[in-house]
Amino acid sequence: MDHPRPPTSESRHAHDLIIARPEGLYCPPGDFYIDPWRPVDRAVITHAHSDHARFGHAHYLCAEPGRGVLLARLPGIQLDTLPYGERITHHGVTLSLHPAGHVLGSAQVRLEFGGQVWVASGDYKLESDGTCDPFEPVPCDTFITESTFGLPIYRWPPQAALMAEVFHWWQANAQAGRASIVYAYTFGKAQRILHGLLRHAGDDGLPGPVIAHGALTTLNAAYAEAGVALPPIMLATELPPRSPLLRQALVVAPPSAQRSPWLRRFGDASDAFASGWMQLRCTRRRRGVDRGFALSDHADWPGLLKAIEATGAGRVIVTHGNVPVMVRYLSERGWQAQAFDTEYGDDESARADEQAKPAAASEDAAP
Ligand SMILES: [Zn+2]
Ligand SMILES: [Zn+2]
Numbered sequence: 001m002d003h004p005r006p007p008t009s010e011s012r013h014a015h016d017l018i019i020a021r022p023e024g025l026y027c028p029p030g031d032f033y034i035d036p037w038r039p040v041d042r043a044v045i046t047h048a049h050s051d052h053a054r055f056g057h058a059h060y061l062c063a064e065p066g067r068g069v070l071l072a073r074l075p076g077i078q079l080d081t082l083p084y085g086e087r088i089t090h091h092g093v094t095l096s097l098h099p100a101g102h103v104l105g106s107a108q109v110r111l112e113f114g115g116q117v118w119v120a121s122g123d124y125k126l127e128s129d130g131t132c133d134p135f136e137p138v139p140c141d142t143f144i145t146e147s148t149f150g151l152p153i154y155r156w157p158p159q160a161a162l163m164a165e166v167f168h169w170w171q172a173n174a175q176a177g178r179a180s181i182v183y184a185y186t187f188g189k190a191q192r193i194l195h196g197l198l199r200h201a202g203d204d205g206l207p208g209p210v211i212a213h214g215a216l217t218t219l220n221a222a223y224a225e226a227g228v229a230l231p232p233i234m235l236a237t238e239l240p241p242r243s244p245l246l247r248q249a250l251v252v253a254p255p256s257a258q259r260s261p262w263l264r265r266f267g268d269a270s271d272a273f274a275s276g277w278m279q280l281r282c283t284r285r286r287r288g289v290d291r292g293f294a295l296s297d298h299a300d301w302p303g304l305l306k307a308i309e310a311t312g313a314g315r316v317i318v319t320h321g322n323v324p325v326m327v328r329y330l331s332e333r334g335w336q337a338q339a340f341d342t343e344y345g346d347d348e349s350a351r352a353d354e355q356a357k358p359a360a361a362s363e364d365a366a367p
Helices: 064-073 159-175 189-204 214-225 261-266 281-287 301-311 323-332 350-355
Strands: 019-021 024-027 032-034 042-044 059-063 079-082 088-090 093-099 107-113 116-120 142-147 180-183 210-212 250-253 270-274 291-293 315-321 336-339
Touching: 059 064, 059 093, 064 079, 064 214, 079 093, 142 301, 142 323, 159 180, 159 189, 159 270, 159 291, 189 210, 189 214, 189 250, 210 214, 214 250, 250 261, 281 291, 315 323, 323 336
Parallel strands: 032 042, 042 059, 059 079, 116 142, 142 315, 180 250, 180 270, 210 250, 270 291, 315 336
Antiparallel strands: 019 024, 024 032, 088 093, 093 107, 107 116
């Protein structure tokens, strides 16, 4: 970036469009919150991951393509939706939502008021994956970014290469008469793998049947309803216990299903974990799986920097992940950078999935 702005004065801070409050990120002139973690009256939701979208708010607003998945996770909420790019005005603040490329319906929140433009990005990823609208850079004065993988060591292989890797692992297992079990976060990651494998297979077809754990059913349906192409998906119970097809299957399951009795039917299977953390050999070992696929729904280090630069913002506020590293890196290069203390977590870890409802382990109890 060529012309970083000089540090802002105290008076400008007094007019910040988004501030951190105990309830969440708050827009004072608009009197609403973005992804609040405590119950509030008005909540704008960037995406339906459980640390960003919680029960308890009186009114919700999200991007139109996110309606199905948000209602699947938070049934019964009072929800309004807004098509990407459409502007509304609330207490004089102009608000619009723009694709974040993270999961289905994920949005960056653009706010304009008093001659300033702020963008709160939620979680985002730059590479398009076919399961949601691709990330759109939105010019702004102040950009609020995540930094989940904000360390220079995180650099993702192209997604086509990763899908080819998963596909060939499955193919080799199927030929050897071994099921392939891949643990993936139930919302976003699982559907992305299913869509990516279908795309990779093309006319040649898949090496075997696709079996999804029951915890994925509602979200798979929401993706299919939104027009995302998924392969035919079976429940494990649809095949007889000794069916040879079980040994050729790709099984997608939440991380919480690891070591559960539900897995017994697949016999001596090969297993893998799909997450950005798999780029580190130590995490792979700790998970105790045969393979790790470094498939992330978040921007890697070059992606974060590219996204930040593309906004043209002079001021950047970092919300979660490797916050001090990113703040220091940006400050040293002329940005006015700071952190917000938030309660957003890590939606690529196993723990995040276990916290996710509804009852990820519902099928685990089945014999
Ligand atoms: Zn997320
Ligand atoms: Zn997040």
